[in-house]
Amino acid sequence: MPRHLASPPRIAIIGFGAFGQLIARHLRDHVPLCICDPQVRANDLPQVPLAAAARCQVVVLAVPLSQLEGVLRGIAPHLRPGALVADTCSVKVRPAELMRQILPAHCDLLACHPLFGPQSAATGLAGHRVAWCPLRGRGHLRAAALLRRMGLRLLPTTPEHHDREMAVVQGLTHLIARGLAGLGPLPDRLATASFRHLARAVGMVQADSPELLRTILAENPYAEPVRKQFLAAADLAARQAG
Template sequence: MGHRTKPTLGLIGFGAFGKLMARELNALFDIRVCDPAYVGALLEDGRALAVVELSEIARCDVIVLSVPVARMEYLCTQIAPYLRPGCLVVDVSSVKVAPMQVMARCLPAAVDIVGTHPLFGPQSADGGVVGRKIAVCPLRGPRWRVVAGFLRRIGLQVVVTTPEAHDKEAATVQGLTHLIAKVLSDIGPLPDQMTTASFDLLKQAVEMVKNDPPTVLHAIETANPYAAEVRGAFFDRAAELRIQFDKQA
C-alpha cells in the first residue's frame, strides 16, 4: 500500500459554504464530497474532487457536516453505522444548541465531536479566510484543541465557547442582521447615489447576507432558541417608535 500523505476529509454538502471549505482545505486534505444535488464537484480552478456515497464519506478521518439544521438528525442517523471509532465529526451550523444535541444523541460514543460556526460566508471571505472568526464548541473527546490549533494555523480567530453562549449572542448578531437585511431587500432597490458612509456600510451588510439560501435564515430565526426573544424586542421597540413618530407627524 502507498503512503497516504494527507488525511481524508469527507465533506457532506457542497453548497456555497461547502465549496468555500473545499477551496480553503484542498491543499491540506484528501477531500471527498457527498451531495445528492451534485454529480461532480469542481473547485473554482477546475480541479475535480471525488464524489462518493455517504457510506464511504463516513469512513474518512474527518467528516464535516455542512447541511441545513433541519436535515441534521436524518443525516446523523444515516452515517452513524458507518463511522469508524476515533474519527472526528465537525459541523458548521449557524446555530449550535440543537445540532449539537442531535450529534450527541445520534452519533456513536467512540466518535469525537466538535461543533463549529464559521462567522463568515462566501461573500465576506471571497478574498480568503485569514483574520475571520470561527466559534468552536467542544462536545465529545479531547481533539477540539487540535481543531482549534489547526484553525488558528490557517489564520482564523478562534472563539471557544459553549452552544448556549454562542446561540445567545448569535440571536442578536445574526438574527437582527439577517432580519434587517431581509426587510431592506424586500423593500426594493436601495439608493446608490445620495448615500452616506453609514448607509454604504448598511448596504454592504445587506449584500453580504441577502443571497444566503432560505435555509440559513430559517435556522437563524427558528432553530436558535434565543432568537424569538431578541426578534420580539426588536419589533416591540420598532412599534413603539412608529407610534411615537406617527403622533408627531
Template sequence: MPQPPQFSRIGLIGFGAFGRLIARHLSPLLPICVYDPVQTDERPRHPSLRFGSLAETAACPLVILAVPVGAMEPLCHTLAPLVRPGTWVLDVGSVKMAPADVMQRVLPPEVNLLGTHPLFGPESTRQGLAGQKIALCPLRGGRPLRLAAVLRHIFRLEVIWTTPEAHDRELATVQGLTHLIAQALNQVAPETLRMTTASFELMQQASRMVTGDAPGVLEAILRDNPFAADIRDSFLERAADLGRHPVTPRTQQSPPNAAGF
C-alpha cells in the first residue's frame, strides 16, 4: 500500500457535505480531528475520525478549512493564535482570490498556506475520485510536492498548479455558466419529459450534478468570484441576441453523386 503523507494527523474545520466527503476519503489514511461549530447528527463512522475542540483541530500539522467563503475571515481571526509555526493551512473553496487574501492577511507569517479547489463534489464522485481534478494555488511555503504526489498517486487526482486570479478567471466560465444554465433549465424543463435526446439528457445530468450543491457554494460561484458578473452578462447578452436573431447553421454540400433527402 502507498505510504501516507508526512502529516501525522489532519484537522478538518467544517463538517458539511464537502467536509464529510473529505473525511470519508482521508480517514482510512490518517487520524482526523473534526471541528464544526454547528451541531450535526452526522457522526464520524471511522475509528480514526473524531470530533474535537477548535484548539485541538488547529494543533494538527495540516488544517483544512471546509467552510463557506463568507466564514473565512472570522474563522481565520479565531484560528490565528491557535495554529503552530510550520502548520499547513489550506482551504477548499470554489473561489480562490478572496480566501487567499484572507489567509495571507490574517494567519501568522510562519504558517504555510495553500489554496485548493477540488473540482468535484459529492454527486460527481459517486464512482470514486480517480480521474477527477484539483486546483492547487501555493500562497506561502512553496509547493507542497509530497502532498501533490499523494493526491496524484493515492487518490488518482489530476493536479493543476495555478494562481488564485487565473483560477477565478477560468472558473467564472466553467462554474458560473454551469450553475446559471442549470438553474434556468430546472425552471423551464420538467423532469418528466419522455421524448428526450441524448444531448438534452446530458444537459439534465449536468444540471442535477450542481443543483444539489449547498447554497454557500452557489453564492461563492456567482457572487464572490470577481469575474463571474462579466461572464454572466456576456452570456445573457449573447443569448438575448440569439433569441432575436437565431443563427442558421451552415449547410454542408452533399458529396458528388450522393442521394439527397
C-alpha cells in the first residue's frame, strides 16, 4: 500500500525496474524520493499512485518506450506548473515528440539518456555520461547542477543528433554482440586483446531485455539505414576475402 507522505517528495521515479532502482539508489541520499510502479510490492522508499507521483517537483520516467505514451497521458492532468518531466529512454526522437504533444505547456520537459546501466555503473556514477536534451523551460538547469555534483558528465545534444549517433553506438554494438552470442560459447584461451573487448561487449548486452533491444533496433528512426549500410559493407568484405 502507498505510504502517507507528510510533504511531497521533490522527485518521483515512475518505473522501478533495473534502471529505476539504479537511479533511486544513487539519488536517495541527495533528495527526497518516492516511486510509482504497480509491480513493486516491497521497498523502503515511499510508494505512491500515479497521480501523486505527477504532483512532485521532478518526475523521472524510467519506463520502456512502449509504456511511455500511456504514462504521459496518466500524469498530464496532475502536473504542477513549473514541474520538470524527464524521460530516460534509449532513443530520444519519439519520446520528445510524445512529451511535447501530450504534456501541458506549464511544465518543463527534458529528454535524457544515461549512457550507462546497472552493470557499467555498479560501482558508482562518477565519470559516467548523460545525453542531455532540454526541450522546454529552465527546470533542467537545477537537475543538471545536482547531477554534476554527483560526478556525472552531461552532454548537450538534440533528440535527432542523439538518435543518429546511437544508431551506430548502440544499434551496431547490440547487433554485433547478439550475432557473436548466437555462435555459442566464445573462445577464451587463445583470445587476443581485441577479441576480449568484443567478448566483453557481448557480456554487457546479453542481460539487456528484449524490450530494450527492440527500442534500440526498431524505434530509432536512423537505425535501419545504418544497419543496412553495415551489413552491405560486411557482405562486401566477405566477398572480397574470397
